[in-house]
Amino acid sequence: MLIKIARPGDLHESDVTPESIYLSRRRFMGGMAGLGAGLALAGQAHASADYSDVPAGDAPGWLQEKIDATRWQAVTPSDPEKDKLAPFDDASGYNNFYEFGSGKSDPARHAGSLETQPWSVVVDGEVNNGGRIGLEDLARPSQFEERIYRLRCVEAWSMVIPWLGIPLAEVIKRAEPTSKARYVRFETLVDPEQMPGQRSSFSLIDWPYVEGLRLDEAMHPLTLLALGMYGRELPNQNGAPLRLVVPWKYGFKSIKSIVRISLVAEQPVNSWQQIAPDEYGFYANVNPQVDHPRWSQATERRLPNSLFSPNTIDTQMFNGYADDVAELYAGLDLRVNY
Amino acid sequence: MATRNTWRTWRAGVFLAALTPLVVWGWQVANNAAGPEPGRYLLLNIGTGALWMLLLTLSLTPLTRLTRWKGFTLIRRQLGLWTLAYATLHMLSYALFILGLDWAMLGSELVKRPYIIVGMLALIGLAALGATSNRWSMRRLGKRWKTLHRLAYPILGLILLHFLWVVRADLGEWVMYAAIAALVMATRLPPVARTLPRIRYRLAGT
Numbered sequence: 001m002l003i004k005i006a007r008p009g010d011l012h013e014s015d016v017t018p019e020s021i022y023l024s025r026r027r028f029m030g031g032m033a034g035l036g037a038g039l040a041l042a043g044q045a046h047a048s049a050d051y052s053d054v055p056a057g058d059a060p061g062w063l064q065e066k067i068d069a070t071r072w073q074a075v076t077p078s079d080p081e082k083d084k085l086a087p088f089d090d091a092s093g094y095n096n097f098y099e100f101g102s103g104k105s106d107p108a109r110h111a112g113s114l115e116t117q118p119w120s121v122v123v124d125g126e127v128n129n130g131g132r133i134g135l136e137d138l139a140r141p142s143q144f145e146e147r148i149y150r151l152r153c154v155e156a157w158s159m160v161i162p163w164l165g166i167p168l169a170e171v172i173k174r175a176e177p178t179s180k181a182r183y184v185r186f187e188t189l190v191d192p193e194q195m196p197g198q199r200s201s202f203s204l205i206d207w208p209y210v211e212g213l214r215l216d217e218a219m220h221p222l223t224l225l226a227l228g229m230y231g232r233e234l235p236n237q238n239g240a241p242l243r244l245v246v247p248w249k250y251g252f253k254s255i256k257s258i259v260r261i262s263l264v265a266e267q268p269v270n271s272w273q274q275i276a277p278d279e280y281g282f283y284a285n286v287n288p289q290v291d292h293p294r295w296s297q298a299t300e301r302r303l304p305n306s307l308f309s310p311n312t313i314d315t316q317m318f319n320g321y322a323d324d325v326a327e328l329y330a331g332l333d334l335r336v337n338y
Numbered sequence: 339m340a341t342r343n344t345w346r347t348w349r350a351g352v353f354l355a356a357l358t359p360l361v362v363w364g365w366q367v368a369n370n371a372a373g374p375e376p377g378r379y380l381l382l383n384i385g386t387g388a389l390w391m392l393l394l395t396l397s398l399t400p401l402t403r404l405t406r407w408k409g410f411t412l413i414r415r416q417l418g419l420w421t422l423a424y425a426t427l428h429m430l431s432y433a434l435f436i437l438g439l440d441w442a443m444l445g446s447e448l449v450k451r452p453y454i455i456v457g458m459l460a461l462i463g464l465a466a467l468g469a470t471s472n473r474w475s476m477r478r479l480g481k482r483w484k485t486l487h488r489l490a491y492p493i494l495g496l497i498l499l500h501f502l503w504v505v506r507a508d509l510g511e512w513v514m515y516a517a518i519a520a521l522v523m524a525t526r527l528p529p530v531a532r533t534l535p536r537i538r539y540r541l542a543g544t
Contacts, residue, residue: 090374102508105373155506157375202509275507294451294503296443301436304374307367310438 048072048146048231049162054088057232060117062136063241066144067228070164074145075222077160083150086159090304092235096153097256098205099188099195100237106197107237113194114257116241125262126181129174135241139227141174142166146231147224149247151254152286152319158300163245164228169219172263177215181263184218186211186244186255204275211244211255212268212282214328222247222324225258248321250284281338285329286319290338345412352413356420359387360427377435384431388424389497393518395421396490400525403534415471418490422468425461453503460496463489494519 048070059067077083097107119135144164152158172184188209192198198207217223224245227234234240239256246253252272272280279293288298297315305311318325329337363383366372372379395417398410437443447454467487469475476483498516505512524530 086374094374098507102506102511104375159374197508200508200510202513204507204509291450294453296447296450301375305377307376307380307435310377310435312438312440 049085051088051231054230054232057228057235059228059233060136062140063227063233066139067164067231067233070144070146070231072146073148075147075149077148077150083148083160085148085162086303088230091159091161091229092238094303095237096155096251097197097237097239098203099197099207099209099257101197108235110196111236111240113196114189114236114240115194116236116257119241119259121242121258122260123171123175123262124260125185125264126178127263128176128178135227138171138242139166139225142170144227145224147222147245147247149224149245150319151245151247151251152300152315154250154252154280154284154292154297156292156295156297156300156315157303158313158315159303162230163224163226164231165224165226165245167221168223168225168244169221171225171261172215172218175261175263177263180265182215183264183267184213184215185260185262185264185268186213186258187260187262188255189257189259205271206274208259209255209271210268210274211253211270212264213246213253214267215263216328217246217325220325220328222321248286248318248325250286252280253284283329283332283334283337285325285334285338286315287317287334287338288315289317290335345409348409349413349416352416356391356417359383377431381428381431381435384424385428385501388421388428389501389515391417391421391424392490392494392497393515393522396494396522400522400531400534403525403531404538406535406538418471419468422464425464429457429461453500456496456503457500460493460500463493463496467493491523494523 049072093108094104095107096104097111100107100110120132121135121138122130122132123138124130144166146162146164148160148162150158151161168184188207189195190198190208197203213223224247226239226243226245227241229235229238234243239254239258242258243256244254244258253270267282270280270282270284272284273282286297291297299312300315302311302313316322363372363380367376367380395414398414398417401407402410433439433444437447448458467489470479470483470486479486498512498519501512501515502509525534
């Protein structure tokens with residue numbers, strides 16, 4: 001006989017009601033004003049930062065129009081001196097995107113081959129208003145915002161990056177989730193012809209790359225669907241044309257080049273959890289108290305750094321967004337649910 | 339017949355070739371061409387360099403069997419010492435550029451991270467071989483010198499294990515090095531080792 005004892009973090013039958021949506025929506029209606037003290041909020045008066053040294057992009061007309069109408073600096077770090085923007089060349093030249101190789105400069109070297117126009121996303125699962133939707137139709141109804149977020153990689157380095165995008169919550173709401181929807185599952189494009197990393201016989205990842213969020217995490221106002229960065233559209237190597245940005249979680253949660261968003265009832269198994277469940281969990285919240293089995297997460301190297309100053313800083317709980325997101329995890333044992 | 343001077347030039351050429359990668363990487367770091375994390379760039383390149391040096395060192399014996407060219411034997415000690423030099427610089431890069439000389443952190447890392455322990459064991463082994471790479475030690479140790487220097491084989495295994503444990507998502511590069519290592523070791527199996535001179539006669543006969 002199976003005796004099931006609910007852990008404090010387990011969801012109960014009653015949670016099946018779309019309470020999380022309701023709560024998230026209310027929080028959302030509260031608008032960005034609901035964001036805590038960790039973030040300085042600015043109105044539309046702010047102009048774009050100086051991106052004159054950033055190479056011009058090649059955005060289609062509709063996307064350029066949306067970018068031009070961006071609400072600039074909608075979310076900025078509370079201490080801009082401490083959280084200085086990484087140079088564009090570093091943010092676009094040094095990252096992980098295993099579809100294009102396992103080295104840090106592989107994505108910049110190989111992602112040029114990715115064809116991002118036209119692009120469409122399948123929205124399916126527990127929704128009333130699903131289907132295949134063109135990128136333009138997906139993004140157009142929402143106001144673009146610039147969000148300057150810290151990005152903390154699970155490998156213990158970090159950068160500060162100005163994203164351009166729309167709240168994921170708005171896209172989910174338009175899909176009209178049913179009461180069965182509890183999680184959101186994301187998939188990256190699979191196309192070995194364009195993505196050399198997917199041709200490797202020794203890859204440990206079982207393509208497509210999959211990520212997931214709890215519905216309330218997905219509906220959180222900080223959760224962004226990014227289409228651009230540094231005042232232009234996303235470079236291919238950073239996940240063009242559409243990627244997720246969840247600033248309080250390790251970078252690998254922020255899935256790139258998304259082709260499918262599914263509302264689901266069961267917790268998805270994300271790619272890294274599938275490869276090494278003892279090293280990577282579903283939640284992957286930035287947490288200085290829970291080490292990766294192979295390295296410490298207590299500190300991080302803020303990039304760019306230099307040879308004799310590794311620029312090591314203390315990692316903050318939830319990457320410094322605790323005031324905004326800690327309540328999502330009340331009662332959840334973060335040591336177990338890493 | 340090669341003269342004394344020719345051999346000296348050969349050895350100096352090998353020395354410069356082994357030094358070149360370090361100069362190139364240093365130049366890249368000095369000119370901001372090594373990316374946003376230059377310390378890690380040096381760490382990974384020098385570490386891979388150490389593995390290359392060990393593989394090259396261990397290739398010299400089978401190459402000598404295959405060709406009987408004296409030049410390979412003449413650079414064996416040098417390449418062995420280059421392996422030690424690269425491994426030492428790799429460890430120093432870790433201490434300086436990654437840990438930032440935070441020794442308390444080194445203590446906790448050593449205890450918790452098996453791949454660092456394995457790397458340290460390999461370095462200690464290489465240091466022992468380096469310390470006995472002189473005529474005096476060879477005389478003193480006699481037959482045991484050869485046995486001691488066979489430590490290079492388990493050290494190669496430790497380095498590959500150290501490398502395997504830092505792989506995250508793609509084993510391709512590691513598999514390439516492991517395959518080269520397997521080939522180099524296979525040439526030491528008695529049946530293969532006996533075949534190598536025979537290949538030489540056959541090549542000479544044509």
